[in-house]
Amino acid sequence: MSSLGHRAVADRATLAAPDPMLPRPFVVRRTRQDTRDTYTLELEPIDGPALSWLPGQFTMLYAFGVGEAPISISGDPNRPDRIEHTIRNVGSVTAALVAAGPGTVLGVRGPLGTGWDVNSGKGGDVVFVAGGIGLAPLRPAVLELISHRADYGRVVLLYGARTPEDILFSDDLRSWAERHGIVVEVTVDNGQHAWRGRVGLVTQLVSRAGFDASRALALVCGPEVMMRYAAQALSDRGVRPERLRLSMERNMKCGVGLCGHCQLRELFLCVDGPVLGYDRLAPLMTRAEL
Ligand SMILES: Cc1cc2nc3c(=O)[nH]c(=O)nc-3n(C[C@H](O)[C@H](O)[C@H](O)COP(=O)(O)OP(=O)(O)OC[C@H]3O[C@@H](n4cnc5c(N)ncnc54)[C@H](O)[C@@H]3O)c2cc1C
Numbered sequence: 001m002s003s004l005g006h007r008a009v010a011d012r013a014t015l016a017a018p019d020p021m022l023p024r025p026f027v028v029r030r031t032r033q034d035t036r037d038t039y040t041l042e043l044e045p046i047d048g049p050a051l052s053w054l055p056g057q058f059t060m061l062y063a064f065g066v067g068e069a070p071i072s073i074s075g076d077p078n079r080p081d082r083i084e085h086t087i088r089n090v091g092s093v094t095a096a097l098v099a100a101g102p103g104t105v106l107g108v109r110g111p112l113g114t115g116w117d118v119n120s121g122k123g124g125d126v127v128f129v130a131g132g133i134g135l136a137p138l139r140p141a142v143l144e145l146i147s148h149r150a151d152y153g154r155v156v157l158l159y160g161a162r163t164p165e166d167i168l169f170s171d172d173l174r175s176w177a178e179r180h181g182i183v184v185e186v187t188v189d190n191g192q193h194a195w196r197g198r199v200g201l202v203t204q205l206v207s208r209a210g211f212d213a214s215r216a217l218a219l220v221c222g223p224e225v226m227m228r229y230a231a232q233a234l235s236d237r238g239v240r241p242e243r244l245r246l247s248m249e250r251n252m253k254c255g256v257g258l259c260g261h262c263q264l265r266e267l268f269l270c271v272d273g274p275v276l277g278y279d280r281l282a283p284l285m286t287r288a289e290l
């Protein structure tokens with residue numbers, strides 16, 4: 001093909017490439033209330049094929065007339081036709097999203113960002129550390145691991161919630177422990193009378209958890225302060241920095257590396273992250289405010 005021919009093909013490809021700023025319409029098929037302030041929405045595209053996505057990636061979810069928010073995909077990667085997002089109502093956009101009932105049309109941009117790459121943990125132990133809504137972005141990685149469970153060694157999931165009522169995916173946690181041999185340890189910040197489980201910070205569970213740190217992959221998601229302490233504790237146990245990954249969920253606007261809203265030094269967290277290795281993040285996590 002002549003260089004002119006190649007140019008014409010390239011131009012056509014550019015023209016055909018979807019505009020990353022243009023949301024696709026998705027209809028809400030089902031909703032589920034998970035906790036007092038958190039809901040899971042199952043979405044289906046109405047203009048074309050299902051999304052192809054990786055555990056750890058997010059989309060920009062648009063409540064028309066209200067605004068857009070980055071929300072991780074929380075569904076099963078083995079069921080890409082069912083795109084799920086688990087959303088905690090903290091402000092105007094998330095309030096509109098959790099109020100969207102079946103039949104509501106939302107805008108979706110993405111999938112965006114980097115994934116957990118849980119497959120790279122095959123042959124060794126895997127440790128998940130989640131705080132609060134941080135269990136939602138980790139859920140697809142757990143489900144991916146379960147679908148190849150025999151390829152992994154010991155798997156430990158440490159999860160901290162504010163109160164027993166804030167514990168997400170209780171049925172999943174039970175099934176992961178009972179049916180898939182995952183050691184699930186849950187702790188809450190504030191336990192009430194009926195709570196017979198642990199009370200305390202999830203980061204305190206890291207030092208006692210049973211896994212071989214020298215061969216472990218560790219995936220961490222939660223509030224930044226929790227991730228900072230969890231990463232330190234995992235590092236102290238001997239998990240190698242490049243085998244320790246965190247999801248950096250900073251405020252984002254464009255989600256595609258254009259606006260600089262998510263910049264952290266040389267990193268644009270929407271495209272370089274949200275999932276990044278501790279080898280790259282550690283120098284940026286030494287200060288109280290990243
Ligand atoms: C990559 C990524 C993935 C995310 N995944 C999820 C998810 O799966 N489920 C979910 O519920 N939320 C998730 N979030 C957070 C979500 O995007 C924010 O809660 C949302 O943008 C808040 O918008 P709002 O208009 O409802 O509230 P606002 O009025 O904008 O904010 C309400 C409060 O939340 C704080 N806030 C806003 N954005 C963030 C943020 N990114 N991190 C921490 N605090 C924030 C604000 O400072 C304010 O105190 C994710 C964020 C990122 C960047």
Ligand code: FES
Nearest residue numbers: 253255259260270
């Ligand atoms: S959100 Fe715009 S560059 Fe990352």
